[in-house]
Amino acid sequence: MTHSLLLASAVGAASQGGGSSLAQVMGLVIGGILINNYVLSRFLGICPFLGVSKQLDSALGMGAAVVFVMAMTAASCYALWQLLLVPLHLEYLSTIVFILIIAALVQFVEMVLLKFSPALYRALGIYLPLITTNCAVLGVAVLNKDAGYNLGLGIVNAVAGALGFALALILMAGLRGRLEFSNTPDAMKGKPITFILAGVMSIAFLGFAGLGV
Amino acid sequence: MSLWKDFSNGFYTENPIFRITLGMCPFLALSTSMENAVGMGAAATFVLIWSNVAISALRNVIPDKIRIPCYIVFIATFVSLVDMVMAAYAPALHKSLGIYIPLIVVNCIILGRAEAFANKNTVLSSLLDGIGMGIGFTLAMALMATIREILGSGSWYGFNILGQAYANQPILIAILPPGAFVLMGFVLAAFAVIDRRKERAA
Numbered sequence: 001m002t003h004s005l006l007l008a009s010a011v012g013a014a015s016q017g018g019g020s021s022l023a024q025v026m027g028l029v030i031g032g033i034l035i036n037n038y039v040l041s042r043f044l045g046i047c048p049f050l051g052v053s054k055q056l057d058s059a060l061g062m063g064a065a066v067v068f069v070m071a072m073t074a075a076s077c078y079a080l081w082q083l084l085l086v087p088l089h090l091e092y093l094s095t096i097v098f099i100l101i102i103a104a105l106v107q108f109v110e111m112v113l114l115k116f117s118p119a120l121y122r123a124l125g126i127y128l129p130l131i132t133t134n135c136a137v138l139g140v141a142v143l144n145k146d147a148g149y150n151l152g153l154g155i156v157n158a159v160a161g162a163l164g165f166a167l168a169l170i171l172m173a174g175l176r177g178r179l180e181f182s183n184t185p186d187a188m189k190g191k192p193i194t195f196i197l198a199g200v201m202s203i204a205f206l207g208f209a210g211l212g213v
Numbered sequence: 214m215s216l217w218k219d220f221s222n223g224f225y226t227e228n229p230i231f232r233i234t235l236g237m238c239p240f241l242a243l244s245t246s247m248e249n250a251v252g253m254g255a256a257a258t259f260v261l262i263w264s265n266v267a268i269s270a271l272r273n274v275i276p277d278k279i280r281i282p283c284y285i286v287f288i289a290t291f292v293s294l295v296d297m298v299m300a301a302y303a304p305a306l307h308k309s310l311g312i313y314i315p316l317i318v319v320n321c322i323i324l325g326r327a328e329a330f331a332n333k334n335t336v337l338s339s340l341l342d343g344i345g346m347g348i349g350f351t352l353a354m355a356l357m358a359t360i361r362e363i364l365g366s367g368s369w370y371g372f373n374i375l376g377q378a379y380a381n382q383p384i385l386i387a388i389l390p391p392g393a394f395v396l397m398g399f400v401l402a403a404f405a406v407i408d409r410r411k412e413r414a415a
C-alpha cells in the first residue's frame with residue numbers, strides 16, 4: 001500500500017508538469033504529515049523514533065533539528081542533482097553524493113549552532129550527529145529525485161515529511177511518559193511494548209488514508 | 214574457535230535485529246513477503262561483507278578523525294554497485310525494494326559493524342563477522358516475513374498454503390504498516406520469554 005501511495009504521489013507530480021498548484025502543495029503537506037507519515041507508514045527514521053522518544057524535551061529538540069536539516073538537504077541535493085550530476089551524466093553517483101552532502105550539512109549545522117547558539121547546541125548536542133544516519137533525511141532526497149519535484153515542491157515535501165516525523169516522535173514521547181506508570185507484563189517491558197504502541201499509533205494514522213488527497 | 218565465534222555471533226547472541234534492534238527501517242518495511250525479505254537480506258549481506266573487508270584492510274590507513282565519513286563512502290560505493298546490478302539483472306525485485314536499496318547506506322547495522330568490529334579486527338575475522346551478521350539479518354527478516362506473509366496473504370514465498378478461501382479474506386493488517394510494529398512487539402516479547410527460561414534453567 002505504501003508503494004502504491006508513493007507511486008500515486010509521483011504520478012501526480014509528473015502530470016502537474018512544471019507549475020505547482022496550491023492543491024498540489026496542500027496534498028504534499030497533508031500527505032507528508034498524516035497520510036504517508038514518514039515513521040508510521042513509510043518506516044523511515046525508526047531508529048531515532050525509538051531511541052530519542054523517551055523524554056518530551058529531547059523529542060522536541062530532535063524534531064526541530066530534523067525539520068531544519070531535511071529542508072536544507074532537499075534544497076542542496078536538488079541543486080547538486082540539477083547543476084552537477086545531470087549535466088555531467090553522473091546520475092549513478094547520486095547515492096554517494098547525497099549522503100556526503102547530508103554528512104557535511106549536519107557537520108555544518110553543528111558548527112554554526114556551536115558558534116551562534118551554544119545553548120541550543122548543548123540541548124541538541126548528542127542528537128545532531130545521529131541525524132546523518134536518519135534514513136528519513138536520505139529518504140527525502142531520493143524520493144524528491146525519483147518523483148522529479150522542482151525546488152519548491154521538494155522543500156515542501158521535505159518540511160512536511162519532517163513535521164510528520166516530529167509529530168510521531170513527540171506523540172510517542174508523551175505516550176511513553178504515561179507507559180512508565182502502567183503495569184506492563186514482564187516479557188513486554190521495554191522494547192516490545194514500545195513496538196506495540198507504535199503499531200497502535202500506526203493504525204490511527206492508517207485512518208487518514210481515507211482522506212484521499 | 215574464536216573465528217567460529219566471530220562467524221556465529223550474528224545468528225542469535227548478537228542478532229542485529231532482535232538483540233541490538235538496529236536496521237529497523239528495511240526490516241519493518243520489507244518483511245511483507247519472503248521474496249522482498251530474501252532480496253533485501255542478500256543485498257544488505259553483500260554490502261556488509263565487502264564494507265567490513267575493505268574497512269578492515271584499510272584500518273591502519275584511514276585517519277581516525279575522519280573515519281566515519283570514510284566508512285560512509287565505502288558503504289555508499291558498495292550500495293551503488295548493488296543498486297546497479299539489481300536494476301540490470303533483477304528489475305522486478307529492484308522495483309519492489311524501491312527506495313530501500315539506496316537507504317542501505319544509512320542502515321545502522323553496517324556502520325555499526327564497521328565501527329564496532331571491522332576497524333579493530335583482522336580481515337579474516339571481519340569477513341566472517343560480515344557473513345555471520347548478514348545471515349543473522351536475513352534470518353530475522355525471513356522469520357518476520359514468514360509470519361506476515363502467511364497471516365497477511367495466506368501464502369509463503371508466493372505459494373498459497375492456507376487455501377483460496379483464506380487468500381480471499383486474509384488478515385490484511387499483517388502486511389500493512391501497523392502489523393509490522395505489533396508483530397515485532399510480540400516477537401521481541403517471545404525472545405524475552407525464551408531468555409528468561411534459559412536463565413532460570415542455567
